[in-house]
Amino acid sequence: MTTLRSVTVPVGELSSTIGLLEYLVLDEQLCWIRRQEGLVGFGETARFTSSGPDRFARAQDWWRSLLAHAEVQDPLEAPGTGIVAFGSFAFSKRSPFESRLVVPEIIVGLQDGAAWLTYTTTDPEAKLNAETANAALARYLEDLPTYRESDPADQVLPGMLSEAEWKNAVARSVAHVAAGDLSKIVLARDIAVKLASPLMASQVLRELAVRYRDCWTYAVDGLIGSTPEMLIRVQDGRAEARVLAGTLDRATAPVDDPGYAQRVLAGSAKQQHEHQIAIDSLTRSLEPFTSSMTSHTEPFVLELPNVWHLASDVTAELAPDGNGAVPTPLTLVEALHPTAAVCGFPTSVAGELISELEHMDRGPYAGPVGWMDGNGNGEWGIALRGAVIESPTDVRLYAGCGIVAGSDPSAELEETWSKFRPMLEALGLDRPSAVPLRSPDFASSRAGS
Numbered sequence: 001m002t003t004l005r006s007v008t009v010p011v012g013e014l015s016s017t018i019g020l021l022e023y024l025v026l027d028e029q030l031c032w033i034r035r036q037e038g039l040v041g042f043g044e045t046a047r048f049t050s051s052g053p054d055r056f057a058r059a060q061d062w063w064r065s066l067l068a069h070a071e072v073q074d075p076l077e078a079p080g081t082g083i084v085a086f087g088s089f090a091f092s093k094r095s096p097f098e099s100r101l102v103v104p105e106i107i108v109g110l111q112d113g114a115a116w117l118t119y120t121t122t123d124p125e126a127k128l129n130a131e132t133a134n135a136a137l138a139r140y141l142e143d144l145p146t147y148r149e150s151d152p153a154d155q156v157l158p159g160m161l162s163e164a165e166w167k168n169a170v171a172r173s174v175a176h177v178a179a180g181d182l183s184k185i186v187l188a189r190d191i192a193v194k195l196a197s198p199l200m201a202s203q204v205l206r207e208l209a210v211r212y213r214d215c216w217t218y219a220v221d222g223l224i225g226s227t228p229e230m231l232i233r234v235q236d237g238r239a240e241a242r243v244l245a246g247t248l249d250r251a252t253a254p255v256d257d258p259g260y261a262q263r264v265l266a267g268s269a270k271q272q273h274e275h276q277i278a279i280d281s282l283t284r285s286l287e288p289f290t291s292s293m294t295s296h297t298e299p300f301v302l303e304l305p306n307v308w309h310l311a312s313d314v315t316a317e318l319a320p321d322g323n324g325a326v327p328t329p330l331t332l333v334e335a336l337h338p339t340a341a342v343c344g345f346p347t348s349v350a351g352e353l354i355s356e357l358e359h360m361d362r363g364p365y366a367g368p369v370g371w372m373d374g375n376g377n378g379e380w381g382i383a384l385r386g387a388v389i390e391s392p393t394d395v396r397l398y399a400g401c402g403i404v405a406g407s408d409p410s411a412e413l414e415e416t417w418s419k420f421r422p423m424l425e426a427l428g429l430d431r432p433s434a435v436p437l438r439s440p441d442f443a444s445s446r447a448g449s
C-alpha cells in the first residue's frame, strides 16, 4: 500500500471574481463546482479501479486503508480539505466500465469564500508546506491551451438506437407498466457528437458551470456534465439529498405565463406520481441509516435554464453505529444507488428491463459521481446531463426519462432532447434538424470497441 503524504494550506483570496472557474483550465482536470465554489483537482497521486457488484465495498476498503497509512497535515479540517478522492461509479453492476477513485496531486478548494490548496504526494522526501504546494500548482498552469471555436463540420449523430427504435422501447415500457410488471422505469438513450477538431473539456466545463450554476458541474476522467440531482451529501454527520423526477421543457413554454410550470408540472397527476415513486425509493433506502429525516411534503418546482423539474430536498441526521461511527458517504451511495429517478421501481425489475430495452451500456451515466474526504464528508451526485469523452473528437451524450402509466413515446423523446441541451449548447451545437436514421460507421466502430 502506498503511503500518501498531504498538506492543506489556506489561500488568502482567489485572485479573481470568477472563483474556482479560474482554475478550470486543463482537459484532464477533476472538478466539482456549484455557484463557483467546490473543488478543482490537478494530476494524480493515487487511483483505485473496480467493476462488478462489490465495486462500492472495494472502493471503501481501499479508501480506509489508504487513509490509515497517510500522513496528513490539515489545519483547516473543513469539508473537502485534507486528502480528497474524486470518483465515478458505473450505473450497472454488470457494466465493464471501471468505477474509479482518484486522489489528485493538487486540489484548489473554495467554500463560503474561504480558499485552500492541498498537495498530496507519495514522495517521502517532499517538504509538506505552502511553497511546495504552490510550486506544484504552478507547474500545471504553464502553457495553458487556448479557446476552441465550434466548427460547422461538427456533427450530432444518432446513438445505439434510432429515434424510432427508442420510441418503440418506450412503448414497450408503457406496456410493461400497464401489465403490472413495474410502476416506473427510467429509459435512456445516447447520441454521438463527432467534432472536427479536438474538444477542450475545460472550456465546456466553464460554460456549464456558468450557465448551470445551481447544478453540480463535474469532471472525472472524461466524464463531464452538470447535474441537478444530489444523490447524497454528507457533512458533519448530516445527510442531504435532492430528488428530481418530473420534467417540463422550457423551450416550448409560453413566455407570458408565470404560473405555467406550477400549473402544468406540479398540477399533473402523472408527474406527481412519477416524482412520488422517486422520493419514496430514496427515503426508504436512507431511513435505516438515520435517527431523523425530513423532506418537503410537496415537491417544489426547480427552475434550470433548459427545464423545470419537480424536486424534493431530504435532510437527515445520520445515526451512529454501535462503535459511535456514522455511515460514510460511500456506504450511503451503495445503499441508495440506483434510485427510482434513474432506474425505476421495483429496482430489480426496472434494471433488467433497462438492459433489455436500451441496447447500450450506460457506463458511468446515471451512476454516482462526486468526491469524499478523509473526515467522512462527501458529495455524490448522479451523473446526469453529461457526456463521456471517448476520444479527443468523439463525445457521447446520454439522457433518460421516467416512464409511468400514460407516458407518450414522442413526448418522452422530446424530453430527452431538452436534457441533451445543456451539453449540446456547451459544445456549441444545436439539435440537428434532420437526424439521419443511423450512422453505420459510428455504430459499428462502437459495437466493436
Ligand SMILES: C=C(O[C@H]1C=CC=C(C(=O)O)[C@@H]1O)C(=O)O
Residues within 6 Å of the ligand: 186, 188, 229, 244, 245, 246, 247, 309, 340, 341, 342, 384, 385, 398, 399, 400, 401, 402, 403, 419
Ligand atoms: C434520467 C434523467 O433525469 C432524471 C432526473 C430528473 C428528471 C427525470 C424525469 O423527469 O424523467 C429523470 O428521472 C436524465 O437527465 O438523463
